[in-house]
Amino acid sequence: MFSVSEEDHLKAIFKIAEKEKKAVSTNSIAAYMNTAPASVTDMLKKLADKELIQYQKYKGVTLSATGSKVAIQLIRKHRLWEVFLVEKLKFSWEEVHEIAEQLEHIQSEDLVLRLEKYLEFPKFDPHGDPIPNMDGKFTLRSQWSVAELLPGHTGIILGVREHDKSFLLYLNDMKIKLGTSIKVLQKTAYDQSLRILIDGRFENLITKNVAHQLLVKKV
Amino acid sequence: MFSVSEEDHLKAIFKIAEKEKKAVSTNSIAAYMNTAPASVTDMLKKLADKELIQYQKYKGVTLSATGSKVAIQLIRKHRLWEVFLVEKLKFSWEEVHEIAEQLEHIQSEDLVLRLEKYLEFPKFDPHGDPIPNMDGKFTLRSQWSVAELLPGHTGIILGVREHDKSFLLYLNDMKIKLGTSIKVLQKTAYDQSLRILIDGRFENLITKNVAHQLLVKKV
DNA sequence: AAAAATATTTAGACAAATCTAAAATTAATT
DNA sequence: AATTAATTTTAGATTTGTCTAAATATTTTT
Numbered sequence: 001m002f003s004v005s006e007e008d009h010l011k012a013i014f015k016i017a018e019k020e021k022k023a024v025s026t027n028s029i030a031a032y033m034n035t036a037p038a039s040v041t042d043m044l045k046k047l048a049d050k051e052l053i054q055y056q057k058y059k060g061v062t063l064s065a066t067g068s069k070v071a072i073q074l075i076r077k078h079r080l081w082e083v084f085l086v087e088k089l090k091f092s093w094e095e096v097h098e099i100a101e102q103l104e105h106i107q108s109e110d111l112v113l114r115l116e117k118y119l120e121f122p123k124f125d126p127h128g129d130p131i132p133n134m135d136g137k138f139t140l141r142s143q144w145s146v147a148e149l150l151p152g153h154t155g156i157i158l159g160v161r162e163h164d165k166s167f168l169l170y171l172n173d174m175k176i177k178l179g180t181s182i183k184v185l186q187k188t189a190y191d192q193s194l195r196i197l198i199d200g201r202f203e204n205l206i207t208k209n210v211a212h213q214l215l216v217k218k219v
Numbered sequence: 220m221f222s223v224s225e226e227d228h229l230k231a232i233f234k235i236a237e238k239e240k241k242a243v244s245t246n247s248i249a250a251y252m253n254t255a256p257a258s259v260t261d262m263l264k265k266l267a268d269k270e271l272i273q274y275q276k277y278k279g280v281t282l283s284a285t286g287s288k289v290a291i292q293l294i295r296k297h298r299l300w301e302v303f304l305v306e307k308l309k310f311s312w313e314e315v316h317e318i319a320e321q322l323e324h325i326q327s328e329d330l331v332l333r334l335e336k337y338l339e340f341p342k343f344d345p346h347g348d349p350i351p352n353m354d355g356k357f358t359l360r361s362q363w364s365v366a367e368l369l370p371g372h373t374g375i376i377l378g379v380r381e382h383d384k385s386f387l388l389y390l391n392d393m394k395i396k397l398g399t400s401i402k403v404l405q406k407t408a409y410d411q412s413l414r415i416l417i418d419g420r421f422e423n424l425i426t427k428n429v430a431h432q433l434l435v436k437k438v
Numbered sequence: 439a440a441a442a443a444t445a446t447t448t449a450g451a452c453a454a455a456t457c458t459a460a461a462a463t464t465a466a467t468t
Numbered sequence: 469a470a471t472t473a474a475t476t477t478t479a480g481a482t483t484t485g486t487c488t489a490a491a492t493a494t495t496t497t498t
Contacts, residue, residue: 089333114308
């Protein structure tokens, strides 16, 4: 139906639009995809011709209903494959992104549905990101970052904002994974770094930024 | 490492060479791949430059050691994914080829090894074709076609030579699958068509050609 | 509001993978 | 062995996705 490159661009636009709520700029797409802005412009023209995006020169883009659907379907496939890789093949959470990046482009509706069933309809991927259902609906849940927890309070890790491999490896070292409990012991007034208790066992110091990347439910 | 198209050409050469033992012709590759002979010539030059094949103009091609390794690795991945699709996702044997054709190009050595382990090191795929191991070695077993069975003798279906969807659907209708027992009741002298007993329950008539496609072990 | 900086697009080029039509080579047939 | 037929290659073109460098538009700063 659509080429890998077309799909990649649609996904990039979706992901950028998710964070910044305004129209997505050419440069932001180029930065996200590690390509030249001129290449993005070419692709935007093509996607606009196919009515996958709304595009006006110099004004940035937004996804059309169809474009959005394609992007969400890709995210759905990506996250389902990540669940498969971690749950079934026993990959670690920092290893699965690149492989899922390829698997998300495999074409077969039936495959996705059967995979989803086989995995018992997971609602979240190994990084805690929601997996959209067949109709593109994401499960919502209330979550806070550890940076928002008050000293003395505890949260259970639901997910991570940062997906960088080195960040995930750093969490592995600290024995932090999904389901881990984090108790905030102390907050430094100066730089908002935090002393935390991990699973009631390990004490550690994390920066404000790290705390911001860790998503928890309050307990 | 190699492009999808390069990989597809190497696999085609391997598959054709498997049947006809001489050097593989440009036209046979074009026919196999549904492309123009001129396109094949272009690709052969590229593969020869990369030392994946031995190629002399007008003389046909043979795979180099490296080319052969790449082709076998693709077949390995294809067949492992087919096992996954049938055993785990409950696809039927006639549905898996197209999907595996895409999955075989996913790049990750680790993925293949983990998948193989997860599937408990299968030696044959859902059509009974052998799955090469990590080192490219295929498991051999003695097998005959039903056409070779003498009347009164019985075989257990190990595999099929023909992979065409309509042929597999025809076998489904006849309740023939891997493991099914086939007893030859009668052979027609005129056209070598056979009356067979399927799993000791259903009697049916098959042509000589169909019998030739059915691979069994003698019991 | 003009100048400077930044962002975006256009123009033109290139590599990969394909094609058709014509030319060249090899194989088959009389 | 010469002619015909079949196969294969070459030449030249096309599409897709990318690039760099230059031109243009927009935004920010003075």
